[in-house]
Amino acid sequence: MLLIGGSVLVGVFTFIYARLVCTFICSLPPAVLARTVGVLTLFHIVLRELLLRFSPLQGERSTPARRAWLLSVVSWSLTGLLAIVIHVTRYPAFPAPSHLKFAVGYWALGGGLLAQVEYLLFERALPPTPTLSPEAQLRERLGRRLIEGYVIFTSVPVLVLMLTLQRFIYELHGDLRYLLEAVVLAAGFTGGALAVAIAYGRSLRRDSEQLLEAVRRVGGGDFQPGAVTSRPDELSLVAAGINEMAGGLQLRERIREAFGRFVSPQVATEFIEKYARHGKTAVLGGSRRNVVVLFSDLRDFTRLSESLEPEVLIEVLNGYFQEMVGAIQRHGGLVDKFIGDAVLAVFGLTEGQGDPAIAAVSASLEMRRRLEAYNARLAERGLHLNSGIGIHAGEAVAGYLGSTDRLEFTVIGHTVNVASRIEGQAREPRPPLLFSEEVARRLGDAFTVKEVDTVALKGVAGEMRLLTVEGEARSVRAA
Structure with missing residues (x-):
């Protein structure tokens, strides 16, 4: 129901946006535009449902949630493309910027912003496949996901701003230099911020992989993993927790070894597993x-x-x-x-x-x-x-x-x-x-x-x- 609600929300936004800002679309009767938007909304709901039901979501290199998100982006993109094709076919006299008003709703809002919310819903509903390696899950969640999110949440507002300035220039006959100035500023600051995001994502991924390696070493019996991170944040606390956990396991093994010298090693192991590990009182x-x-x-x-x-x-x-x-x-x-x-x-x-x-x-x-x-x-x-x-x-x-x-x-x-x-x-x-x-x-x-x-x-x-x-x-x- 949440996915369907998102489709309806984009349809309502597209209808209101096109009626308010496009001089040419405003000349159409509201019922005609509403009918077109309704058809597009129904098309998107059915298309996304078919893609999610009949496309394979399991794989070794990506999670089911990510595959579902990509399919959702495809459905938003095709719906926006269909809207433009319908509008160009029915109203060929309208200028090209008028047709692109539909892209703001279905491509920018739907495939850009709302698709990220859908990604979160897919992650809750579709757990990772057992065949997916931990490295792939880590790479997807921390590296690629951070960069993708930053690009979407910065480029979509910039794109909408460019379309607004374009309308100011070509429909309201404003000065072209304002548009060029906005393009230069947007490209410069967005590119710089993107470079910082990529560097931060790589650093975050590197720290996470070091924590994963420390956990593996502890699981393999090395109780001195030396887990460290490059920043004093939550991951640093996780690293400290891993080191503390490893120290506790090392102490437990020493206790087991020492205990096993006073009683049978089998008895020591049974006692530790049955009572000491769970904090229970020994039963006579x-x-x-x-x-x-x-x-x-x-x-x-x-x-x-x-x-x-x-x-x-x-x-x-x-x-x-x-x-x-x-x-x-x-x-x-x-x-x-x-x-x-x-x-x-x-x-x-x-x-x-x-x-x-x-x-x-x-x-x-x-x-x-x-x-x-x-x-x-x-x-x-x-x-x-x-x-x-x-x-x-x-x-x-x-x-x-x-x-x-x-x-x-x-x-x-x-x-x-x-x-x-x-x-x-x-x-x-x-x-x-x-x-x-x-x-x-x-x-x-x-x-x-x-x-x-x-x-x-x-x-x-x-x-x-x-x-x-x-x-x-x-x-x-x-x-």
Whole structure:
């Protein structure tokens, strides 16, 4: 309706303008002129509707709104041309300036000024196509659009002024030098202003492209984009906002990295995404999960701690944990916590890590291999570490435990307790790696397993079969 209203508005303006300023058109009956203007208005409405409906608006180099605007300009131009042709055909005795009165309405007011308003309406109604590159959108909105708008809003009034002076010279018999003076002034000042507009548009486009590049760098993980502009305006505030945003993202990544050194990186990421990013308070409690729990503990740790200086003990333990954590994480396990010299790990909390039972057994075998290599390095100190590993599968509750002021992510439940009890049985004369029958069932034929013993475990009803893998070489191939 707004577009139709614009067509009617131009028709009314053209009728009034032609009746007031043209001596020859004033001689025509008002009804005749009104009928001509009405036909032209209807022609323009239908022509523009057909162009917008049946011409393709999608493209890679311009937005649908811009294509619609160009089609609207075409419709205004053709309507003005038709008006001139009709007037020349019906009234050939009228002078040429009389026929050009229609161009003021349809070309200057319609295709020049009102088309810019239509451009804004098209931008609201026609969103940019997804295939249009950001550079094309930026170039269109900030560079070309600024220059086009300036040319239209300055040249149209100048053109109307020239037509008015032309009427003053040829119809009212004024002095020709006034027209020449107006032409020189208009050309000089308009050309100078246009050059300034072009320079400003290029500067604005350059600053905008730098901001776009800074956003891309931040999106690519560079949190020091150094966004700057050449002027202290709104774009400068945008640049400062980008730099501040990048600093915040960099701080968040540092927090995530530091947080991930105290808890599992998966837990750190989940906590930041779920709570910290949205400013929510952490919710205590958890959910039931079917997991595989691995419990590993050093043997004779008390005797070792008594024989070593505290600084040396910490150094030895850190080297040991470095190897154990590396093996667990390599197979998709989540290190839940360190309990003195013990390690509690969980498999199956994150997706896309393969079968949790196979991953847990594979991790335990790699832990044994890494411990042998670590012992070789400790031999020069006269030290040797032994460990036991117990694995059990079943349901456990995974979630946040503690208080709102101090909490930790952990897994608790009967499955965790059983894994700890099994680990306690993994000592000579039994193998250093033991797991339950439930774990063996989940392994399928990935490993060759053998039964070690049937024992009664504290807190477990009935006796439990304990198994281990048979043949390290086959286990490595299966893993």
